Amino acid sequence: MVIKMTMFNEVKVIDDYSVKGFKAAGIHSGIRKNPNKKDLAMIYCEKKCNTAALFTTNKVKAAPITVSMANLADNRAQAVIVNSGNANACTPNGHEIARAMCELTAKSLEIDVQDVVVASTGVIGQELSVAPFVNGIPALVDSLSEIGFSDAANAIMTTDTFPKQSAVEFEIDGKTCRVAGFAKGSGMINPNMATMLAFIMTDVSISPELLKETLSIVNEDTFNAVSVDGDTSTNDMVCVMSSGLAGNTEIIGDGDDCQIFLRTLYTVMLNLAREIARDGEGATKLVGCIVSGAPNDSSAKSIAKSVVSSSLVKAALGAADANWGRILCAMGYAEGEFDVNQAEVAIGSVEKSITVCKNGTGVPFSEEEAYALLSESEIRIYIDLHSGEGHATAWGCDLTAEYVRINADYRS
């Protein structure tokens, strides 16, 4: 089955992150030294969920990634356990710890150990002990609540400066449904087929196959369209769980219901992806690069990602400098065949952009106006190649000295 998203209407974003059947919690368990920093999160659903997930394409996969891949072989899950402060990657006891996290969770919740998804984020290569989980996981279970998602979103943060949550309410089959999720990002962000950590919950009833396919489709234009620093992490995971408690007839193929679900999943994942880019390590600005008129979608995407990933473009945007020559340079080394001599480039804020380049060469513009627009907290770069119908958008952030400071100090 090949499904394409065709619905692009506005959807109703809400700020209530609860979803029928789900509870969550986030606590400090002692993995992190700072007692004020939560480091352990749980999601629990009162029934088994159809569950789809995408994982990092990095050849170095953290232990929780391989354990979750095995546990999700049946596309079913009922709980998620996540720690921050330690990636549980590249250590001798990694699998033992990841499995212990699942076992303690299953035991405390009285569910099947196969139905637990496990994830970790933090420093790579430091051994994690089972101790914080032995008391932490039962304590988490005790604090599970229908309004616990903010605590959970807080507990998975590493160098993130704010938690990232998004929720949408909509109707399918006469039933009110929700999709809600939370994510962490900040560094080592250059998702490729998967992402940092993101957990999405819905009460929509949808078949496991379709859930997987919709996740893949939406992921391509959301998390896979984000880059903070070009480093694809060892721990990336995005996981969608559907409780089916909304009461709609199970969605099993393309059609209006499927399109509504796709559209809402897209909205939630795009919001989370953009928040991840906005909160990139050291970032002061969210940058969106919108490419149109490309020979095809894939060259449009490669150009958009190349521009938002260029250190030189990012450093210029950090200084609100309309150095469009660096944008053309980054377009020029993107993959795909296209003619840069047709390129038109406009840059600015969300509200207003000014054309800086036509036919691949510069045109006069007001440096003062460009500086003012690029000083906003959200930047747009519009590129029209005038060579076809291909289009794509990528999201990134500016590069500041703070990025270097954060990453020089991270382990200490």
Added chain:
Amino acid sequence: MVIKMTMFNEVKVIDDYSVKGFKAAGIHSGIRKNPNKKDLAMIYCEKKCNTAALFTTNKVKAAPITVSMANLADNRAQAVIVNSGNANACTPNGHEIARAMCELTAKSLEIDVQDVVVASTGVIGQELSVAPFVNGIPALVDSLSEIGFSDAANAIMTTDTFPKQSAVEFEIDGKTCRVAGFAKGSGMINPNMATMLAFIMTDVSISPELLKETLSIVNEDTFNAVSVDGDTSTNDMVCVMSSGLAGNTEIIGDGDDCQIFLRTLYTVMLNLAREIARDGEGATKLVGCIVSGAPNDSSAKSIAKSVVSSSLVKAALGAADANWGRILCAMGYAEGEFDVNQAEVAIGSVEKSITVCKNGTGVPFSEEEAYALLSESEIRIYIDLHSGEGHATAWGCDLTAEYVRINADYRS
């Protein structure tokens, strides 16, 4: 003909950068505002040279690149004209200016305009006027000298903090020969098939076909093995000119003479490449990543380049932090198939390294010793994949807040 470099003996590096038949000069012509900063360089040979060059693979090619490509169609050149302070890229009058630079040079030197190579480096997208060249080029010709190479090396610098020169003396066919060159680097450095700007001169007599082939072979392991910031520039060029004045019998195929020439060209280009990495924008350390035991050379190269290009690895090295997990992460997203579970990693200085990872997981090491070793100005990362005979080395630098400062301010 497929030639492989087989000779790996030490060669005699000298600090006299003159080569029989060649003269050079560097002056301030007014392209840059600062009168103390040279901005125009010339190389001239008393006879026509067999000449080979490689150019940027960026789809956006600066005007001097396309003009030089055309002029070098016959593999012959007698002079090079280069300006800094302006890339002469992405402007409406670019080709006109590049051709005018060639014409003024040809007229002043009384040579054929087809025998002039032209190059530019600096800001992209700002119109260059012909004015500085009208007086500058005749003045350059007047100041040409056999010891003018340092002035020329100075005149092509942009954000470079020191000029980059290298020379080797050797014997072929009983004749004393030389290869000498100079280069500029610093930012937008991620050569792909070609490089920043590098000009190499030799008095060895060698056929144009063989000169081209040796340049390509050596380039792969020198300039193409360097990354400062992942941005492949629009103006990259490496050019080798051979005057043939050493008096040796022309080298036309593989054999001892060809191997000696390969080896010396390798030494000069590797020295220049390493100096470019060492002087990367904001860099405080030269980083060499030596990969061995890979299934093949191409996966070794992709791993080595991935490690030296990772922003997170580079930021950690800037802080002398032995955060080897980031090295494994960067290996994991490199192209090629290999088993990271076999990987052994050692890090340190040129003199001493310590093992931090075996079989893909961490081993105990002294953080204090690692900190001391990584505080040196030259860092080595050794990776052995224990999976074959493939090996490669890549060169890079650390990432500091200074990189961001330089690139936020560059255009202003």
